[in-house]
Amino acid sequence: MNHLTRSLIIAPQWIGDAVMTEPLLRRLHARGERLTVGALPWVAPVYRAMPQVTEVIEFPFAHGGLQWRERLRLAKQIRGQFEAAYICPNSLKSALLPLLAGIPKRIGYLGESRVGLLTHRLKNPTKGQRPPMVAFYSALSGDTDTAEDRPQLILQPSEITATLIQLGLTHQGYHVFAPGSEYGPAKRWPASHFADLAMQLVLPVLLLGSGKEAELCASIADRVNTQHPGRCLNLAGKTTLEQALCAIAASKSIVSNDSGLMHVAAGFGVPQVAIFGSSSPLHTPPLNPQATVLWLKNNPHYQPPLDCAPCFKRICPLGHTRCLNDIQATDVLLFL
Structure with a gap:
């Protein structure tokens, strides 16, 4: 019987990046490696939607600091369990645990000394x-x-059905809007545009995001529901990530900015419109045959051209954010 290489994957800390590691895990699994993923709690559910992952370890770490005590304690617990470690983040602290645990083969990119x-x-x-x-x-x-790698996420139908019942939803009976972006306002399509789009749709709209985006989503829901009572259901900050994954997987379509939930939708192959502003779909595209990307930078009919894009800034340095403001709800509606 052939020995399976036991490998530990050190996951990125962002949801979108976690999704984008799936092709790597699929390659490793296909060549006979038994995969355990070490991930922060807010990212771990993404890896439970990857069937090639045998186990997910939730790291007891927080942002900032080396947290030596926690890393030493966990390193002691996993010592001798792995032959290889694949370290996805570029930070120094992400490479500490495999070293402290004595994992003999440690693969990663050079960076941070x-x-x-x-x-x-x-x-x-x-x-x-x-x-x-x-x-x-x-x-x-x-x-x-x-070249052919495309992230793929899979959930059990029973899990999706149970979540839809909990949330009072029906399969493909709603659209999802994900209007937030952790990075900053230069990646966010205006809330007023999301509201305008919701008012032109027939099916109801489910608003998803983190607790930080609850107020943003509330502003959209309030504007829409004033004219169309019950059209928008704001669940930002009210669902677990597991529930959000199920809701996206079962949706009719999703409209989002360049964000983690955009990549989640791509992983499930959901019809989607991804709106790009300060960032570039050449770097982090939604790899989904059912995705439409709207980016004024590569629209030859948009004048004057966006010579400033992509700037990769959190806030528009020129103060106009034309790259997002000038994409209208009717532009998105064409693809829904």
């Missing part, structure tokens, strides 16, 4: 030369042909 922490090192491309993120992560497998 962690040469001595890695045994297999990939050169970190400069920002201008960095490939799309899916290919960036897939390269950790050692394979060079990553």
Whole structure:
């Protein structure tokens, strides 16, 4: 009987990046590696939607600081359990646990002075030369042909059905809007535009996001429901990530900014419209045959051209945010 290499995946800390590591995990699983993912609690549910993952360990870490005590305690618990570790983040602290746990093979990109922490090192491309993120992560497998990689997420039908019952929803009986973006307002389509779009749809709209986006979503729901009572259901900050994944997987379609939930929808193959502003779909596209990307930068009919895009800024440095403001609800409606 062949021995399965026991591998630990150190997951990124963002939902979208977690989704984009799925092709890497699929490659590793296909060649006979038994995969355990170590992830922060708010990312862990994404990996439970990847059937190639045997186990998910939720890290007891928080943002900032090395948190030596917690890392040493966990390293002691997992010592001897793994032969290889794939370290997706570029930070120094993300490479500490595999070293402290004595994992003999530690693969990752160079960065943050962690040469001595890695045994297999990939050169970190400069920002201008960095490939799309899916290919960036897939390269950790050692394979060079990553052109056909597309993230795929899978949930059990029974789990989806149970969640829809909890939320009072029906399969494909609603659209999802994800109007937030953790990065900043230069990645957010205006709330008024989301509201205008909701008022032109026949099916109800489910608003999803984190607790930080509850007020933003409330402003959309209040405006829409004033004219169309009950059209919008605001669940921002009221669902678990597991529930949000189920709701997206069962939706008629989703409209979002360049955000983590955009990548979740792509992983489920849900019809989607992804609206890009300060960022670039050349770097983090929704890899989904049912995705439509709206980005005025590559629209030859939009004048004057957006020479400033992509700026990758949190707030528009020119103060106009034309890249988002000038995409109208009617532009999105064409694809729903």
